[in-house]
Amino acid sequence: MMSTPAILHKPTFKSLLFSPFKLNQAKPISFHRFPAxxxxxxxxxxxxxxxxxxxxxxxxxxxxxxxxxxxxxxxxxxxxxxxxxxxxxxxxxxxDGLEASLNRLSKWLVAAVFGAVILWRHDAEAIWAVLGSVVNSILSVILKRIFNQERPDSTLRSDPGMPSSHGQSIFFTVVFAILSVVEWLGVNGFSLILGALILALGTYLTWLRVSQGLHTISQVAAGAAVGLIFSIFWLWSWDAFVLKAFISSLSVRIIVIIAAAASCLGFLVYVIRYWFRDE
Structure with missing residues (x-):
């Protein structure tokens, strides 16, 4: 003999939100008699x-x-x-000045844009891009030690300034964001306008490093060029040979995913140790 399941009515958020609430209205005060x-x-x-x-x-x-x-x-x-x-x-x-404030917030803005694109794509190529951003940062440190060129004002920062690590990271993100927009919308008027706005924003944030005396024009230009070229190469390598290996080999998938996860964890530790300290 089959038992009939008990159906309990659970109020939904919509029913709670739009159900009429009755408030007791205040009654007007009336005086029936005056005191003697x-x-x-x-x-x-x-x-x-x-x-x-x-x-x-x-x-x-x-x-x-x-x-x-x-x-x-x-x-x-x-x-x-x-x-x-x-x-x-x-x-x-x-x-401290509008440009100084924007320059201080630029790293947070670029990280937020990069993270938003990663979450929006949430595919294997996005994981590869995360790994590429870390490799790009390591490349910037290596190049700084090779060139060992001082900043225009050594009292602000003592580390070498060639190439600009901010410019390199910004243009790596700019290229990745523009290519993601083109893959999403195709090549049309709207995608071209949106790509131009992303490029203009990245250029302005990079120029702030010059206006605040943290880099020379050549240091910023070199950082932007390296970031742009490396981003194109890294994303091209995905379509050229990494994607095929990623699909066919389980070990490649495991290595890429673990490396990307370790990169995210390392970036989080870096933000806590240095970015919050600078603020």
Whole structure:
């Protein structure tokens, strides 16, 4: 004999959100009689005034009373909060200069864009790109030790400045982002405009390294060129021979995935040790 399963009704978020909530409206205060004595009259009047103020505050807090007045007051408070927040943000940006603030935030912005593209693609080539970004950073350190060229202002940074590691990382990300957009949308007007905007943003963030005295133009140009060329080579190598090996060999897949995971962990440790310390 089959038993009928008990079906329990579980309220959904939508039903909870749009179900009507009834609020007890405050009743108007009426006086049926006045006190006989003068002192009782003023005492009763003060109590009535206090009760009226309490009801007014309660109705304003819960949306009761005059709806237009309540909405106007709420909107005024919200506008004041937004203005205060914008003023604090503006004062923070202008404390050291707008370009200095943008330069300080550039590494976070580039990392966020790169991470967003990785999460959006979430494919095997994205894993290969993560590994390539780490190899690109290691290449920058090696080239700096080879050239050993000082920065324009050695008091700001003591390490070598040729090539610019920021410029190299930025243009590695720029190439990867533009190629991802083209693969997604194809070659059309919108993808070309979006690619041009990404290129312009990367160029501006790279130029900030020059305007803040952290690199010379040649150091930034060299970093951008190395990052661009290495990004093209790394992504080309995926289509040329890595993809075939990745599909056919389990060991290659394991090596690439473990290396990419280790790279992400190493980058996280680097951010905690150095980026937060700089802030």
């Amino acid at each position: 004595s003068k002192s009782d009259f003023f005492s009763s009047k003060n109590k009535a005034l206090s009760k009226n103020m309490t009801e007014l505050v309660r109705m304003s807090a819960f949306g009761g009373g005059n709806g237009s007045d309540s909405e106007e007051s709420t909107g005024l408070f919200q506008r004041e909060a937004v203005i205060d927040g914008l003023n604090e943000f503006q004062s923070g940006l202008l404390a």
